């Protein structure tokens with residue numbers, strides 16, 4: 445049968461369209477793990493984004509000079525505190541030492557004179573904070589995310605930032621670097637701006653107050669919070685990231701009711717009792733320091749807490765780190781000392797990890813959704829309620845016969861789900877995460893393995909397969925520069941094996 449001319453032209457047209465469509469498809473669909481075309485363009489030599497973004501105006505400079513003077517003037521007039529057996533938790537420690545929380549020898553020795561000196565200095569700083577608070581600089585009604593990084597943590601930060609963006613969150617991010625030695629051209633001028641993040645160099649403003657000592661690494665977090673331009677701030681550690689869009693946290697309680705939200709640190713040791721006397725806090729409402737993994741802060745409401753927290757940090761190495769036994773920004777305690785409201789999340793942090801060669805190996809922790817925690821109103825375990833989670837029978841009528849007659853099907857309230865993950869015990873640096881074969885990404889016999897156990901458990905606890913997404917991001921980052929590199933090849937192979945096609949098989953090992 446011969447096709448008439450009309451039909452032939454239709455066939456030709458359809459064919460031509462399909463060829464066109466296919467070539468478009470090949471052209472536009474990016475090949476996997478290849479750098480997007482945009483990022484291969486030469487970086488603009490004209491605008492120096494970091495230099496531009498690290499300029500502080502005269503009012504910020506003046507504020508910093510006054511604050512620096514106040515911090516120096518409120519130095520405790522006593523010798524640096526000492527701990528008898530030499531224990532001080534130092535930042536950057538990979539695993540925190542196991543402590544007997546009640547071991548009194550681990551607290552610093554304080555004489556009555558020391559305590560008086562600390563109390564008087566603390567009072568002096570409280571007065572200064574009252575005077576300085578109205579001048580605290582920030583841009584009104586702005587909301588954003590702040591973190592502080594260094595050369596070493598930037599690869600981890602890029603993974604965390606991509607995890608943040610995958611949640612659909614597009615809040616601006618400010619990345620604080622101590623000085624220009626941590627600055628690298630492609631990261632600050634290209635990679636971070638492509639993720640709506642920018643570098644800010646702290647030393648540019650810090651150098652304006654000449655008398656104050658150069659801050660230690662542990663003090664950069666709190667200074668980043670001080671110099672961030674946002675009013676509503678979410679501080680997130682470089683090793684931490686949200687697994688759901690955190691934007692809603694800014695417009696819902698407890699943020700809107702308290703203006704400061706802190707989370708428990710699963711490893712925190714007990715704070716020294718002396719601290720409460722020095723800071724004039726009546727009862728130890730929060731006996732442990734909070735985690736520095738993430739903090740929500742309304743700068744407008746918590747001006748004084750912020751300044752007092754900076755004081756604890758500035759005099760941390762010689763005094764307050766030893767009393768608080770932590771170098772994390774002590775926001776919750778600063779808020780208690782300034783009589784401002786603070787919401788300390790009560791739901792416990794859960795550990796992320798798995799069993800490896802007979803021992804449990806943690807890679808990090810998961811921190812609860814503050815909004816769900818606020819609604820859940822967790823109980824404290826006590827003689828009337830042994831558990832710290834609600835039970836089915838907690839909503840029942842106290843008289844069993846009436847309860848029986850009511851004939852209800854009762855459900856226990858849902859336990860708050862985690863929203864922030866901190867993966868700090870295994871650093872998600874694409875270049876090194878798989879290098880150490882004894883790490884939990886491999887079995888002792890060398891077989892690749894997920895780091896958080898079974899997929900089903902991850903989905904049950906976190907709501908979706910976060911581990912799969914995380915490895916996807918690690919592969920993306922690890923292959924971004926050079927898709928042919930050994931690091932990239934290993935990551936692709938590893939994740940194909942573990943979260944790829946094998947991920948759907950229930951593995952017995």
Ligand SMILES: *[C@@H]1O[C@H](CO)[C@@H](O)[C@H](O)[C@H]1NC(C)=O
Pocket residue numbers: 489492494495624629633
């Ligand atoms: C931006 O400015 C800083 C300091 O002035 C300099 O160290 C850096 O190399 C500049 N970056 C670019 C891309 O010019």
Ligand SMILES: *[C@@H]1O[C@H](CO)[C@@H](O)[C@H](O)[C@H]1NC(C)=O
Pocket residue numbers: 501502503504581582583584673
């Ligand atoms: C200086 O910067 C701060 C914070 O970025 C801002 O709130 C303030 O309005 C600025 N002051 C002037 C005079 O531009």
Ligand SMILES: *[C@@H]1O[C@H](CO)[C@@H](O)[C@H](O)[C@H]1NC(C)=O
Pocket residue numbers: 502505647648649651652
């Ligand atoms: C602050 O320091 C920068 C250099 O770090 C300098 O350019 C600027 O003039 C200083 N500002 C004041 C008010 O001292």
Ligand SMILES: *[C@@H]1O[C@H](CO)[C@@H](O)[C@H](O)[C@H]1NC(C)=O
Pocket residue numbers: 676694695699700701703742743744745
């Ligand atoms: C932050 O605090 C200020 C001052 O108390 C308040 O006016 C503002 O509504 C707060 N912002 C949010 C988002 O709760």
Ligand SMILES: *[C@@H]1O[C@H](CO)[C@@H](O)[C@H](O)[C@H]1NC(C)=O
Pocket residue numbers: 835836837838
């Ligand atoms: C409620 O249930 C829990 C466990 O299901 C039990 O331990 C507890 O004793 C019960 N409380 C009362 C008051 O029956």
Ligand SMILES: *[C@@H]1O[C@H](CO)[C@@H](O)[C@H](O)[C@H]1NC(C)=O
Pocket residue numbers: 851
């Ligand atoms: C309780 O209610 C269910 C339906 O809601 C009913 O089937 C059941 O018989 C009731 N039990 C008693 C003891 O009344």
Ligand SMILES: *[C@@H]1O[C@H](CO)[C@@H](O)[C@H](O)[C@H]1NC(C)=O
Pocket residue numbers: 801802882888
């Ligand atoms: C696993 O544990 C066993 C017994 O504790 C030990 O002998 C062995 O060295 C461990 N394997 C690795 C790879 O650490």
